[in-house]
Amino acid sequence: MLWCITCVDKPGDSTARLSVLETHRAYLKTQDDKIVMSGATLSDDGETMTGSCFIIAADSRSEAEAFSNGDPFTAAGVFESVNITRMKKSSFYPNNYEKA
Numbered sequence: 697m698l699w700c701i702t703c704v705d706k707p708g709d710s711t712a713r714l715s716v717l718e719t720h721r722a723y724l725k726t727q728d729d730k731i732v733m734s735g736a737t738l739s740d741d742g743e744t745m746t747g748s749c750f751i752i753a754a755d756s757r758s759e760a761e762a763f764s765n766g767d768p769f770t771a772a773g774v775f776e777s778v779n780i781t782r783m784k785k786s787s788f789y790p791n792n793y794e795k796a
Contacts, residue, residue, distance in 0.1 A: 699760040719768040
């Protein structure tokens with residue numbers, strides 16, 4: 697099953713995110729068997745990180761919640777909110793996204 701996890705940072709507190717960024721990245725490397733896609737969400741100007749988005753493969757909501765709860769960003773209180781939603785893959789449009 698696929699799960700979309702959207703996380704919104706607490707406003708005005710980029711120091712918490714930056715203080716655990718490397719720990720967060722190391723955690724994600726340990727979870728690469730679950731992660732389909734992930735990345736920071738950005739403000740309209742493309743400069744300021746506003747949260748995170750993960751598409752993960754997990755067998756249950758509780759497994760998706762465990763993934764989210766294990767993220768150092770969650771433990772450090774970076775997020776104002778976290779939303780976990782089951783999703784269905786319909787289509788992929790490789791020409792409709794900007795490559796990093």
